[in-house]
Amino acid sequence: MVSLILIGLLPPALSVWATYRAERRVVDRFDLAIESAQYPTISPWRQRDPDEHYIDGIGLVIGDITCQLNARSPHIRCAVNPMGPCEECRSYEGRTYDPPILDS
Known part of the structure; x- marks a missing residue:
C-alpha cells in the first residue's frame, strides 16, 4: 500500500523538480543577458571589435564618433x-x- 502511494507521488515530484531546474536555467541566462547589456564590452558570446566604443547616454557605437555622418549605432557606421x-x-x-558658456 505504501509503495503504491510512493509510486503515485513520483511523477508529480519529478515534474516539480524538472520545472524548478528549467526555471533556474532561464533565470541564470536572463541575468547573464542583463549583465551583458549593462556592460557591452564584456560579452561572453562574441569578440569585441576594436572599432567599438561605449559612450554614456548613447551606448555601443562603431566607427569614428567625431564624424557628423556617424550613425551612432552598434551595427552600422554610416550611410x-x-x-x-x-x-x-x-x-x-x-x-x-x-x-x-558659463554665466558668472
Whole structure:
C-alpha cells in the first residue's frame, strides 16, 4: 500500500523538480543577458571589435564618433561607408564643439 502511494507521488515530484531546474536555467541566462547589456564590452558570446566604443547616454557605437555622418549605432557606421573603415573615408565631416558658456 505504501509503495503504491510512493509510486503515485513520483511523477508529480519529478515534474516539480524538472520545472524548478528549467526555471533556474532561464533565470541564470536572463541575468547573464542583463549583465551583458549593462556592460557591452564584456560579452561572453562574441569578440569585441576594436572599432567599438561605449559612450554614456548613447551606448555601443562603431566607427569614428567625431564624424557628423556617424550613425551612432552598434551595427552600422554610416550611410556613406557602412562597413568602414572610417580612417580613409572621403565623406568624413568633422564635428566642431563649442565650449559651454558659463554665466558668472
